[in-house]
Amino acid sequence: MNNLKLRTYNGDLIPVAAGQQLSLEETREYEVVFDGEIEACQVFWGDILLEPDSKGRLSIRPGYWVGDAELRIEGSAEPLSVPVRVQPREEKLPDSLWVAMLQDLEAWLPGVSTGIEGGRDGQVGETGVSVPLIAEALIPVIATFERAIRAILEFPRRLDVSILDDVPLRMVRRVDRETLNWVSRHPEFHAHLDPWKSLELTEQQPTLPQRKTIDILDHPANRYISWLIRRVENVLRITAEGLELACNANPTDDNVFWCHSRAKRLREGADRIFRIWKTSFLSDILYEPLSEAALLVVLDDPAYTRVHKIGRLFINPLFQFNNEGTKPQASVRPSFSIYELWCFHAIGGQLKQLLPDWNYVSPGMNNLLGHTATGEGALHRLTNQNGDKIEVLFNATFAGYFSRSGKSRWSISAERRPDIIVSFKPEQHEGKWVSLDAKYRVGRNSLSDAFSSAHIYRDALRYTGYGGQCLASVLLSPSKSDDSLEWFADEYLETYHEGIWVLKPGLSNREIGQWLIRLLLN
Known part of the structure; x- marks a missing residue:
């Protein structure tokens, strides 16, 4: 095997060897470098076969995600598989704070960190919460399920x-x-029992019904296994279709490859399982859900127990964030989406703590789950005894100018969706509102581009009953750099009603919540 290295974005070389775990950063490019003459082999980044570019170079490009992946070399004399941990960019968040952010999110809304990106995290098994398309994580288990089915077909239960x-x-x-009773009911048969009279009979010797026992494969346990195989096949096909629909709804350069690759493997697995079913006796018998008779076999026979356990995992896979390291992992959500959701959760939590006497509810949180969900309708609502109301809305729609009729939120140009809006509506007076846009970016160049959304939201958005334009339009960033400190200053925000707040896990203060209360309630 050639010595394999990865060349980083700054020219450093990282050696790659069996038994180690690589640490890479999201949205960086790493070139695959072989020492000496290159063997005829294939390099896989997770499920994706790396293809050389116009200059013949192979490159790994983690997208906007943080999680676990795998680098594989196949087709050489010494195949190699190396686990990879893709971490947040160092200038944004350290890995420890990223994990804290995920733990905070999962404690608040379990399953919200799952997605369709290339990286994986958490685990999928028999315990946890149900999440859409989570069966995709079980691709490595398909081969195990096939072997378990073949073990049953070799020695099936008979009835x-x-x-x-x-x-x-x-x-x-x-x-x-039973035979004597039949004979007594058929007197025409009696002559054949008399040896003398039977000699005079010319018709063919009759037959006598006799009961006998045979074994057949149409056992309740086999009916259940046939039903289970068809259900698993259907889950795999539906999951593949759902992955491609989710990818088409939110396409990026990164998730398109991952989704299509995983959808292809899901369909291939479904095809293999169907062929096993079709070419076996299982296709010749009825199939039905688990019955009491089938359950007795499932509890007693290890081969049937194994197929039942694996098949049920496909039908009802559950996700939990804690990873034991022995179970399949789920695909992760984009890092910028996770940061947006955590900011929404953190702001609602700060207001809840700062206003303990206000009644708090949080409807619509299930709108945040699912790979195609926009999150619209999820909100934190606080109400006091006077009927005054504070709401924190996620991804609320402001209709386009020509579609504004009858809508309280609208734009003087095209439709807009700020990440978060915080509104205050007194019982007897006009309300007020603030726009917050979570940007998982750091540095002057990145944030200067992001500032365009703050300008647009402040200038273009209108909220009827809440004063029309927002009082301020603010960006949220996980960190600040020396080249953009003035944008984070209080004086800048007070002067221009735009600015940037740092919001990240581990901050013990509640400055942004206090600022919102001062701005909206006073």
Whole structure:
């Protein structure tokens, strides 16, 4: 095996060897470098086969996600598989704070950190919460499920059944009560039992119904296994279709490759499972859900127990954030989306703590779950005894100018969706509101581009009943750099009604919540 290295964005070389874990940063580019003559091999970044560019270089480009991945070398004399941890950019958040942010989110709304990106985190198993398309995480388990099915097909359970078989009279060796009752009901048969009279009979010797026992494969346990296989096949196909729909709804340069690659593997797995079912006796028998008779076999026979356990995992996979390291991991949400959700959660939490006497509710949080969900309708609402109301809305829609009729939120240009708006509505007076836009960016160049959204939201958005334009339009950033400190200053915000707040896990103060209360309630 050639010595393998990764060349970083700044020219450093990272050696790659078996038994180590690589640490890379999101949204960086790493070139795959071989020492000496390159062997004929294939390099995989997770599920994606790396193709050389116009200059013949292979490059790894983690997208906007943080999580676990794998770098594999196949087709060489010494195949190699190396686990990779993709971390947040150092200037944005240290990995410890990123984990704290995920833990905070998952404690608040379990399953919200899952997505369709390339990285993986958490675990999928028998415990946790149900999340859309989470069965995609079980791609590595498909081969195990196939082997478990084949083990049953090799030694299937059989069912003993009793049937009546017409036996020629001369072949009868045993006569039971049921046979005697049949003879007594058919007097025309009596002549054949008299040896002298039978000599005078010219018709063909009759047959006598005799009961016998045979074993068949139409066992309740086999019916259940057939039903389970078809359900798993259907789950795999539906998940593949859902992945592609989610990818088409929110396409990025990164998730398109991951989604199509995983959807292809899901369909291939479904096809293999269907072929096993179609070419076996299972396709010739009825299939039905788990019955009491089937359950007894599932509890008693290890082979049937294994298929049942794996198949049920596909039908009802559950996600939890704590990772034991032995179970499949779920795909992660984009890092910027996770930061937006955490900011929404953090601002609602700060207001709840600062206003303990106000009644607090948080409806619509399920709108945040799912890979195609926009989150609109999720909100934190605080109400006092006078009927005054504070709301923190996520991804609220401001209709375009020509679609504004009958809508309280609208734009003087095109439709807009600020990440977060915080509004205050007194019982008897006009309300007020503030726009907050969470930007998972750091540095003057990145934030200067992001400032365009703050300008647009302040100038273009109108909220009827809440004073029309917002009082301020503010960006939220995980960190500040020396080249943009003035944008974070209180004086800048007071002067221009625009600015940037630092919001990240680990901050013990509640400055942004206090600022919102001063601005809206006073």
